[in-house]
Each structure stands twice: as C-alpha cells, then as structure tokens.
Amino acid sequence: MSVLDHNEYNNHEHVAFFNDKYSGLQAIIAVHNTNLGPALGGCRMWSYANSEEALTDVLRLSKGMTYKAAMANVALGGGKSVILGDPRAAKTPAMMEAMGKFVDTFKGRYYTAEDSGISVEDLQHMEKHSNYIAGIHSKYHISEEKSDGNPSPATALGVFVGVKAAVAYQYNTDLRGVKVAIQGLGSVGIRLARHLKNAGAELFVADVYKPNVTVAAEELGAVIVDPQDILTLDVDVIAPCALGATINPTSLPNIKAKVIAGAANNQLANEGIGTECRNRGILYAPDYVINAGGIIDIYHQKIESSDRGLKSHIENIGQTLTDIFKGSDEQDLATNIVANKIAEERFLKK
Known part of the structure; x- marks a missing residue:
C-alpha cells in the first residue's frame, strides 16, 4: 500500500x-x-x-504535534x-x-x-551529526531537577495542571481525596504521580515494567493494579500515560471514571470516541492540549531562546482546557472536536 x-x-x-x-x-x-x-x-x-x-x-x-503546537500558541x-x-x-x-x-x-x-x-x-x-536536535541543553528549568534538557518535567506539570482543571470543571472540587488511576509510569507518568500525591490525590497505578510501579508504591503509597484492570477501576479520573488508542470501543463501556486526562498521545482510537465519551458523561481532556508542556518547554529552550513566561505558559494549559470544556457544553460537541476546530483555524489559515 x-x-x-x-x-x-x-x-x-x-x-x-x-x-x-x-x-x-x-x-x-x-x-x-x-x-x-x-x-x-x-x-x-x-x-x-x-x-x-x-x-x-x-x-x-x-x-x-501540528494540533498540539497550534493549541500551545508556539x-x-x-x-x-x-x-x-x-x-x-x-x-x-x-x-x-x-x-x-x-x-x-x-x-x-x-x-x-x-x-x-x-x-x-x-x-x-x-x-553529533545534526543541529536540529532539541531537548539537550537547557538554560533553565521549571522544577528542582537537573536542567539537562529533558522536557518530561514540563510535560508532567502541564498534565497536572490539566487534571486539576478537569476535576474542577467536572466535580467542582480540588484534588484532595480524588481517586486517580494512572496507566503508565514512565518519565512523565511518575512525575505526574508525585504532583498528584502532593495535591492530596489517592493513586492507583499500572505499568508493564514492574520496577516503575514498585517506585510508585514505595515512594507515594500508590495501589498497584494489573494493567488490564486499570481503566475499569471505580475512580474519579483515569490518566492514560502510556501508548495511544487505549480509549476505544472495547475499553470505553467499562470505564467508570467521569474524567479522562492523561499524558499519552492519541488516547482515542478514533475521533468518534470523543462523542461517545460526552454521551456517557465523561469529560475528556484532549491529549494534545493537556500534554503540551514538553513542546512549550522545548520552544522556550531551543527556538525562542528565552525563559520569559515559561512556567506561566505551561500553567495556561488549564485555562485553555477550561475554555474547551465550556465550548463543548455551549456547542453540544465533543471536547476533541472543539479543540480540533480551534487548532485548524490557526494552522490552516496560513
């Protein structure tokens, strides 16, 4: 083909x-x-x-990534x-x-x-063979970690901000006592878990790589769940932070959470799943909006070469999502469709 x-x-x-x-x-x-x-x-x-x-x-x-860059205003x-x-x-x-x-x-x-x-x-x-490699040399950072160019801390912060915005919109509360199931504990997922724990959330975690969940259990008191069961838990939020297409016709009917907000790319198996989420009363935070912290960080580090407003730029993800959620209700459209329309207006008008 x-x-x-x-x-x-x-x-x-x-x-x-x-x-x-x-x-x-x-x-x-x-x-x-x-x-x-x-x-x-x-x-x-x-x-x-x-x-x-x-x-x-x-x-x-x-x-x-095209949609992510457009929604991140870079x-x-x-x-x-x-x-x-x-x-x-x-x-x-x-x-x-x-x-x-x-x-x-x-x-x-x-x-x-x-x-x-x-x-x-x-x-x-x-x-060694290209000047077009980003995320290596950082002049500044948004956390206390070593500034080595890794955008994962920025991505995790953006997802955390997005989870807060989604919980506030759906449940009208903060994160204290909110049950969050995290699917995938890679470099972003484990950092997100730490942010959530510090905000008072209860954590349930799954990863195919056992050392990752062991860290979450010992360091954060997270409950370890079999990867096959993580999306079916009776929790408030599921945070897909592994590979894409985990929200699909097979998994969606078994999802009890009323918020889906995580770091993974392409979480929906197809665009129509977003409408199904809305019909089921599930608030979906479009993945390329909530996980844009990394591209924002790299843009400030490599392209714009300025640290002005880096953290506030990332924290604005929360307001962007809130605007999408409001637009979804006002237009009676799925959140991913609303986000797509906004992004396309930006990158197709050139």
Whole structure:
C-alpha cells in the first residue's frame, strides 16, 4: 500500500524512510504541517510488530504535534520520528548517530527531541551529526531537577495542571481525596504521580515494567493494579500515560471514571470516541492540549531562546482546557472536536 493511500496520511507534507545497514537503524520521519513554523516532534523507539504499525504510529503522532503546537500558541509545526526496535535490547550509540544523520537531511524543517525509548544521552549522540536536535541543553528549568534538557518535567506539570482543571470543571472540587488511576509510569507518568500525591490525590497505578510501579508504591503509597484492570477501576479520573488508542470501543463501556486526562498521545482510537465519551458523561481532556508542556518547554529552550513566561505558559494549559470544556457544553460537541476546530483555524489559515 502506498503511503498516500494510508488512512492516517492526512495531507502530510513529507514522509521519509531510512535504513542504515551499518548500525541496523530502521526509522521513519513524518512532517505533517509547517505553516506555523518548523516541525517539532520527539523521536520514539518501540518494538513495533511490523513497519505498517510503525507508519501508522508516526503519521498519527506527527499530525497530533501540528494540533498540539497550534493549541500551545508556539510558532512550530508538527512532525514525529520513530525507530523500529526494542529500546532496551537493540539500541546502540551508532544507531543514534545514524538517526542524527537522518534528521539532518530535513535541513531544519524538522526538529526532534526525546520521546518513549529515547534518552537525553541518545539525543547527544544524534547531535553529533545534526543541529536540529532539541531537548539537550537547557538554560533553565521549571522544577528542582537537573536542567539537562529533558522536557518530561514540563510535560508532567502541564498534565497536572490539566487534571486539576478537569476535576474542577467536572466535580467542582480540588484534588484532595480524588481517586486517580494512572496507566503508565514512565518519565512523565511518575512525575505526574508525585504532583498528584502532593495535591492530596489517592493513586492507583499500572505499568508493564514492574520496577516503575514498585517506585510508585514505595515512594507515594500508590495501589498497584494489573494493567488490564486499570481503566475499569471505580475512580474519579483515569490518566492514560502510556501508548495511544487505549480509549476505544472495547475499553470505553467499562470505564467508570467521569474524567479522562492523561499524558499519552492519541488516547482515542478514533475521533468518534470523543462523542461517545460526552454521551456517557465523561469529560475528556484532549491529549494534545493537556500534554503540551514538553513542546512549550522545548520552544522556550531551543527556538525562542528565552525563559520569559515559561512556567506561566505551561500553567495556561488549564485555562485553555477550561475554555474547551465550556465550548463543548455551549456547542453540544465533543471536547476533541472543539479543540480540533480551534487548532485548524490557526494552522490552516496560513
């Protein structure tokens, strides 16, 4: 099947495939739209079942980055890259250097950064061969962590702000005593858990990687749940923070929470699921709005090169979501449809 015929193609500007025999790198870069500025999107390494699955993922993710940048009010477009392979077993420095060469072929139309399976150290190897690697050198940070370029603290803060806004809108309360089920405890999920714990929330957590849930249980007193059951718990909020499409026709009927607000990209299996959420009385925080803290951080660090208003820019995610929630009720439309309309008005008008 041609890429042009793929059901997720959606008028992408550029899709490129790369195979490096020396390092074993197999990768795809997709640039969706650059009307507002150069495309920015992290590099993900994952054990995809096949190249078709990888292509679907990169196309969906790059489109989502276009919408994310537009809603975050940054002068960037949307792109994404994926590497096929197990990041814990197959990744090598040579492979990361080859990825840097691949990124450099776009000559500044695409910037990459950290995503699932990729570390700051990996980005440093990429940077040896490209000036278009973001999220490595930070001049400032929003937390007490080491300022190493990792955007995860900013992403986690934005999601936390978004969860607060969603809970306030749906339940008219703060987070004290609110039960939150977190699906996925990677670099963003565990930081979100800490924010929620500090705000008084009760935590229920699941991750396929057992050391992650052990940390959450021992450090935060979280209840460990089987990954297959995490979305079905009788809680107030579910926070998808792993891979996408977990909110789907199979899982949705079993969801008891009345708020879905998490860090994962492409949480809805399809756009129609957003309408189903609304019909069931579930308030969905559009993923590319609530998880925009990372792109905001990288924009301030790499593109704009200014620390002015970084934290307030991230905290504004809460107000943006509240406006979407109000628009959803006023227009009787799903929150994801309302967000899409706003984003498209911004990036398609150029």
